Amino acid sequence: MKYIKKIILENFQSHKYTEIELDPYLNVIVGPSDHGKTAIIRGLRWALFNEPSGDFFIREGEKDCSVTVIFSDNTKIKRYRSKSKNSYYLYNSQGEKTIFEGFGTKVPKEIIDQISMRKISLDGDQSNLINISEQLEGPFLLSEKNSAKANAIGRLVGVHIIDDAIKDTLKDIRNLNLKKKNLEEMLKKLQIELAEYDYLDSLIEIKDNLIKIKSSIYNSQVRLNRLIEISDSLKEISEEILFIKEYLNKLKNIDEMKEIERKLSNKINNFNSIFNKYSRLEAINRDIAINKAIIQGLKGVDRCSEINNLLSSYIDRMIKLDRISKLLKEANKKIIYNNQILKFLREIEKVRFNIEIAKSSYEKMTQLMSTKAKLDSINKSIAIGENFLDKLSQIDRLLMLKDTLENKYSRLKSLLDCYDRYNKINITKLDTEKNLKELEERLNSQLNRYKTLLTELKVCPLCFSSIDRNKIEEIIENFR
Template identity: 30%
Template sequence: MNWIKEVRLENFQSHLDTSIEFSKGLNVIVGQSDSGKTAILRGIRWVLFNQPRGTDFMRVSSDFVRVTLTFANEVSIIRERTSSKNRYIIKKVGKEDLVLEGFGIHVPQEVLDAHQIYPLRIDRDMELLLNVSQQLDGPFLLEQTASVRAKTIGRISGAHYIDMAVRDTTKDVAKLQQQTKHVEAEVNILKEKIEPYQFLDHARVALDQSEQKYRDLKRKDEKLSKLENLKNSLHDLSISEETVKKHLSVLKGIDEWERSLERLQFINEKKRSFQLKRSQIAEIRKTMDTCKLWIQKTNGVDVANKNVTVIVQKYNLLTQLNYLKKTSNRLESSLLDVQTTISKTAFATLSEEQKVQKLLQKVKRARELKRLEQSYKTLNNQMISMKRTIERLEEATMSEEKYKQLQSNIQGLESYQLLLEKLQDVNKRLKDGATFIAKKKQEELQLRTNYEQRLVEKEECPTCGGQLNRSAIKQLLNGG
């Protein structure tokens, strides 16, 4: 049997923080008036049955009130109320604390199940708290009315079940009597209504016989239809047989025809292969002719390269001669300036020997300039001939470029062939990858089905251990 082992009152009426331990059996609380004896019973009543209600029992100047009951089975129930909280806390050894809030005026069922001290319900609107009485409560049931005492005694003794059975039986009997009268009235009405239809039994027998005859006629008609279909089929088969015989007479030599057809197909395949090879040979010959033409056009490439080297050398020499010509022109201009200066300074006193030497130098310089002028003309003529040679070699250069372009096209074709092979390999790998993905998706679907079956059989969440039904499993697997 469970009993209260300890009670602790905090800010409950006159108790600031009071703890009282009880022993099993009878316990007596003794003290002066207004020392808080009744408050202890009121605190126990407040925890067990949420009475009294409100906050009038909260100690003055306090912001909370709390009463804790500890039972012999080591279960503790804490009733706590503040300006913003109104809750129960149930503590059990080895289990997490259970906090209950928002329960209204009724004690939560979890609290009643924890302390197992239930009020005695007399009827729908009345219940008695037999385990804890108020200070001025009278002896048991003496202050109650006669009807309440009778209900209470009946409830305690179990006589209310007999009263309920008698009341329900009386209601059922009255209801059945009403239903019997109603059914009898309906039976009389139905008897009056079915009198004009007494002939229906004979009519039903006749109708059954007619239906049997109709079914027989229908079955015979179906047989007749089948026989007509068989007759038509036989006629069609006879015609088909004659046609087949004609065809067989025509196709007596079909074996020889098949052998001839095979020979013709073989000859046709050889013809197609020969035509393909012929077109390939024609294409190769055309390509060879083109290559020979380009080779003929490019025979003088080596000679042209040598001529280009000679032309470059002569062009460099021509550049030097142009430079010398410019130098000669500058010297001639200087010579004229000197002659002008000499003519202007003839009156100067220079010795004849010095004059002769200067003249000799100038004559030597003039001869050198004439020789350079002749060389310049020769180089100029050579340069003109070289330009003509270069113009003739432009066509050879263009041929060489076309030959290089042909070689580049051949290399490009080979690279395209390599790319085509790579593309085929990539397509094959893509196809293999698609097959692999489809296989893995099938395996995933099978594993998902097995997992769902395991969850349905287990009916328990593998993570939290909670109960699962089929709809919750579907939602869990779909990521809900």
């Protein structure tokens, strides 16, 4: 038979450290009042049944307490409590330890299975211990009422199971009858409500017919839209075909242009040969002219200053006129070229839809443009040659001032470079001022919108506090 062999109390009420050896048959605890006899029983109840709760039984001045109960089979349980910790320790006969925490007001099931001691339920929620009784507590069941005695005896022999089953069955029957009545009432109500929706079947048929009609209308609309698109495409293709035919008629004379280009190429080759010979002749004449200029210059040395000033003004005017002439020619060429491009690109949107059809025509147009570019280049070369020949008519007079012109040309080139840089800087400045003006306008627009929002909300966007008109003006000014 398993029994308690030893009890150890540490810091439990009046017990600093107490060990009590128990006899397997009868144990009597005697002593003066207030010397800890009841504390031993209370400590045993606390260790075995987790009663009482709380931590008031910790010895005054100590931080924790424990009660250890050792059984005859060398198993041991220890109940420990401090201000922050509440634990059970279970040691089996081999000394292996198991710790239990967070069990609340109940005793862990492993502890109950080990000690085989539990409370006996008497009546309802009332229960009692048959192993341990408090001081001045009456004999077991003798002080209880008759119903509690009968219930306790029935629980001891297992009859209470039948009573509990009968009670639960009657309770289930009542609940089921009540549930059945509620369901019947709900069924009647649902039948009445469903009767109001008998017309839904006919509505479903009408809905299905409407869906079919809607689908048919949608399909017809899709086909109509497709036919409209095809008709528009057909019109555009017809117009494009007329445009391409007209353009092909304009390209009939392209073979004549090729012949003109061949003749111009021969003339250019002849011109280059003549120009090379002329260059050699010019070098010889330049040497002769230099020598003559030196001799002539020595005769009219007094008038050199006057001639120099006069030539400087002539040279400036000539350079300006030459530059203006070149710019005018280039501008006219660009205008003609751009007009041709605009003419070709007038119907570009339509050409995109028929790019495959016009591919061959486009290749011919490309060849024609290339031929025209070559023709423009040849015309430009001829114009440059004619201009150059006109200038060479006065070369005898200009060679005399060659050195002076070279110096002034280098100075003029430097000034022109400075002028170009100045124009670029002005353009950059204007662009920058324009961008700054746009940014300022955008900033003012955004600030006005922000001011309007703040006026409507009347709440600070940072601290969410209320603001007035003056505060709004102050916020807007901070962004400017």
